Amino acid sequence: MNNSNAPFLLQLGILTKRLLLRLSRRPLAELPNIFISAFFLLVYDGALGGVFGGSAAGTPFDFAKGNFLNFILPVSIVSASVSGGASGIYLVEDIESGVFKRYQGMPISKWAIILAPIVVGAVRVLLQATLIMTLGNLIGADPATGIWGYFAVLGMAFFWGMGFAGYSVAAGVRSGSSQGAQAATFLFFPALFLAPTFTPRYALKGWLETAAAYNPTTYVLEGMRAIMIEGWVSDLILKGFLVAGGFAFITLTFAVLSARRATEKS
Amino acid sequence: MFAVEAKNLKKTFKTKQGDVEAVKDVSFQVNNGEIFGILGPNGAGKSTTILMLTTLLRVTSGNGKIQGLDVGQDDSEVRKKIGIALQDTGIDNLLTGRELFFTTARLWGFSKSDAKKRTLEMLDLVGLTEAADRRVKTYSGGMKRRLDLGLSLVHKPEVLFLDEPTTGLDPGSRRVLWEEIKRLREDGVTIILTTQYLEEADELADRISIIDNGLVVAEGTPDELKTSIGGDVITFIFHSYEDAKKAKGLVSNSEIENNELRTTVENGAERIPDLLNKLSENELEVVSVSANKPSLDDVFLQVTGYRLEGAADTEEELIENE
Ligand SMILES: Nc1ncnc2c1ncn2[C@@H]1O[C@H](COP(=O)(O)OP(=O)(O)OP(=O)(O)O)[C@@H](O)[C@H]1O
Ligand SMILES: [Mg+2]
Numbered sequence: 001m002n003n004s005n006a007p008f009l010l011q012l013g014i015l016t017k018r019l020l021l022r023l024s025r026r027p028l029a030e031l032p033n034i035f036i037s038a039f040f041l042l043v044y045d046g047a048l049g050g051v052f053g054g055s056a057a058g059t060p061f062d063f064a065k066g067n068f069l070n071f072i073l074p075v076s077i078v079s080a081s082v083s084g085g086a087s088g089i090y091l092v093e094d095i096e097s098g099v100f101k102r103y104q105g106m107p108i109s110k111w112a113i114i115l116a117p118i119v120v121g122a123v124r125v126l127l128q129a130t131l132i133m134t135l136g137n138l139i140g141a142d143p144a145t146g147i148w149g150y151f152a153v154l155g156m157a158f159f160w161g162m163g164f165a166g167y168s169v170a171a172g173v174r175s176g177s178s179q180g181a182q183a184a185t186f187l188f189f190p191a192l193f194l195a196p197t198f199t200p201r202y203a204l205k206g207w208l209e210t211a212a213a214y215n216p217t218t219y220v221l222e223g224m225r226a227i228m229i230e231g232w233v234s235d236l237i238l239k240g241f242l243v244a245g246g247f248a249f250i251t252l253t254f255a256v257l258s259a260r261r262a263t264e265k266s
Numbered sequence: 267m268f269a270v271e272a273k274n275l276k277k278t279f280k281t282k283q284g285d286v287e288a289v290k291d292v293s294f295q296v297n298n299g300e301i302f303g304i305l306g307p308n309g310a311g312k313s314t315t316i317l318m319l320t321t322l323l324r325v326t327s328g329n330g331k332i333q334g335l336d337v338g339q340d341d342s343e344v345r346k347k348i349g350i351a352l353q354d355t356g357i358d359n360l361l362t363g364r365e366l367f368f369t370t371a372r373l374w375g376f377s378k379s380d381a382k383k384r385t386l387e388m389l390d391l392v393g394l395t396e397a398a399d400r401r402v403k404t405y406s407g408g409m410k411r412r413l414d415l416g417l418s419l420v421h422k423p424e425v426l427f428l429d430e431p432t433t434g435l436d437p438g439s440r441r442v443l444w445e446e447i448k449r450l451r452e453d454g455v456t457i458i459l460t461t462q463y464l465e466e467a468d469e470l471a472d473r474i475s476i477i478d479n480g481l482v483v484a485e486g487t488p489d490e491l492k493t494s495i496g497g498d499v500i501t502f503i504f505h506s507y508e509d510a511k512k513a514k515g516l517v518s519n520s521e522i523e524n525n526e527l528r529t530t531v532e533n534g535a536e537r538i539p540d541l542l543n544k545l546s547e548n549e550l551e552v553v554s555v556s557a558n559k560p561s562l563d564d565v566f567l568q569v570t571g572y573r574l575e576g577a578a579d580t581e582e583e584l585i586e587n588e
Contacts, residue, residue, distance in 0.1 A: 006375045014372045018361070025360040025401070097356030102417075105322055105350045107342050108373055266279070266323060 008109050015108075015116035019090055023120065030124070033083045037132050041076040045069050045139070048198060063200045065229050070143065073136040074224035075197055077157050078217060080128040082188040084161030087121030088168025088181030095176060095262075114173075114259040118165045118252070125161025129154055144231040152237065153224050159244035160220055164188075166251030170258040191217045219243040267334050269425050269456035270296035270319060274328035277314050288314040290480035291328075296458060296473075301451050303471030304460040305566070307574055311480040312460035313353050316429045319458070320350045332425055349423030351414045353430050353460075359403040363394045363413055366402065367420060374421040384420060392416035392446065408439030415446065426450065428459045432466060444470060464562040464574060474562075476569055483569040488562060495560040495568055498534030500541070502527045503553045513550050517541060521567065525553075530560065530568075 049068035064071035143149030172181030194211040223240015226233040277289040289311040296302040317323035321341040330337040371381035392412040476484040520529035534557030
């Protein structure tokens, strides 16, 4: 008789590995989101880069300082980080298939069960953001902060993606259905477009400018843009990290509280 | 100390439509090393009883003990001692059998090399070595059940709970699983098994508890249960239901089903001539007559008032092959 069970971090590692294995069994599921993010990057750069790129020099619209890619790349990164929302779907799949119940019958920490999909969501975000940044770099993005700027942007994307992961896990656990978890993805549209997506905030119409001021995405975009365009401008970058981190903290707390309820015995 | 002890277990589910008393009062004791069968029709409360005893569901009142440990208070200790194969537990379809055994062993705390070894042993035990590297998606219903059984055994539990392990399987696959379950008993594992098949309970269980509507209605070894009815079961077959109905008026303590009439008597062989005379005096023609020792089927009928087999067959579900 085997009397010990794996320590917490090992459990988390094993469960994470299992989810990554599942992920690798259906790689096509990753494509749409990567495709959409890459599509944004190319199309927006193609459509708007001509106006707001180098030719805007000397005009009030020179916010991209000559390279619109630097300005629009954060939009693609933020859209890629919504892939963290898959976390909730992973968890709900396990609830629906009964795998969750199997784990409940084993001496496994329920936190490990909840955290594993969130970790995998975060890994997805890192991978997708890295791919998008590589693409951006290939077609001409050049962060004012140099190569380290990319890592800073990646870090912010990671927190932002964790935020979506937490939100989707909470939504999934509360609704108990994949549709509920999927709803996290819909949040992404207002989040991305009620923001200074294509121009800086000052250029937005009044109502949108007001909405953008309340939208956390705004501060993440502005933080990333500062890194890409301005250099190490500490207040904007700090704000970006604080907002992304705060979002992650709030939704993870929400996820943990929801999970506690879901794992309660009836 | 008993391997498993259920004492006045009760479970009431609160739903929007009102309270559901899934288990009203279930008590039994399971000795170490035996196979204990819980027999009952759909909705009897078998799964609910198992879920309470395996710590997965809170008991409303009463208590459950596994080798003296309380299922409510010592739940994590209990989980280490038991193996569970639930009726509707999903298996991760995207992974292979080997990966599932390995992952499970790792979660139970086996080192990498021990987990590898255990995986090979388990694949062999449940006959899945050939299919080890195929995704579970491609397994047949019987293979999935054997995998499920295997996964519940990875940590070498002392007490094993199997909730309807063979429902939906064809007779061949059912036999294979039966043989495996018997082998586990030989290895000293205590097994609690639910079933809606009389034949299965008869074949496997050392002792049986029949539950109906959340209550235990009979308990004993298959032989005890059969002899509890006393005597022999005589079955008369008539040309029509009408004849059988008429005959019921003439034969005391009898039951009819379609054109069959059954009665339980001491010493069946001696009573048959008498009864036949009585029937022919009343111009009832008997197509055939037989006397048998009572079966579990008869026991079930006696204690619940209806037959199990028909009920089980119509509602039998097939295993979902996702
Ligand atoms: N979570 C629940 N909420 C409400 N009612 C429930 C719940 N689980 C079970 N029940 C009800 O409790 C009764 C017993 O169910 P249970 O699943 O224990 O029966 P069973 O003997 O396992 O049946 P089967 O052979 O069909 O598996 C049924 O009437 C069922 O509808
Ligand atoms: Mg059941």
